[in-house]
Each structure stands twice: as C-alpha cells, then as structure tokens.
Amino acid sequence: MLYMDLEQIYKEQGISDKYVLSMVLTERALQLSQLKSTMQDGIAKEKLISRAVDEAAHGKLTYKITPKASVDAH
Numbered sequence: 001m002l003y004m005d006l007e008q009i010y011k012e013q014g015i016s017d018k019y020v021l022s023m024v025l026t027e028r029a030l031q032l033s034q035l036k037s038t039m040q041d042g043i044a045k046e047k048l049i050s051r052a053v054d055e056a057a058h059g060k061l062t063y064k065i066t067p068k069a070s071v072d073a074h
Contacts, residue, residue: 004053013059021056024063028052 010021032048055061 004050006053009053009057013056013061015063020063020065024061025049025052025056027063028055028061 006018006021010016010018013021015021015024029048029052032051036048052061
C-alpha cells in the first residue's frame, strides 16, 4: 500500500483540513473513473485515488466549496 501523508498535503496546499482534502480527492478519483475509458493505457492502469493524491500533492487540483441551499421549514 502506498503511504500518503494527507496532513502534509493539506497543509502545504492551503486546504483547511483533512476532511476537505479527502472530499476533494474522492471527487477527483470519481472524475478520473468517468474519464478512464479515454485515458492512455499507462494512466488507466494506475490506481485512480493514487493519481488524485499525486495531483493534490503537486498543486494540480483546485476546488470551490459552495453552500447548500437552505430549506425554509415554514
């Protein structure tokens, strides 16, 4: 198993905490999964979560947190 220092990654990349980083990585891995059929053979064989972590560690990912719409209970 590949060791990933998530604490170091989120601190170096200016991400607020490990929870946000894990959500960003999950979303990126899902994107890569959807694109897998169009990737080159070498990339498609790579573990997608490992690729997402590598991209985050090298500052290749950006994210935006959008607030959920509130529901009025009245």
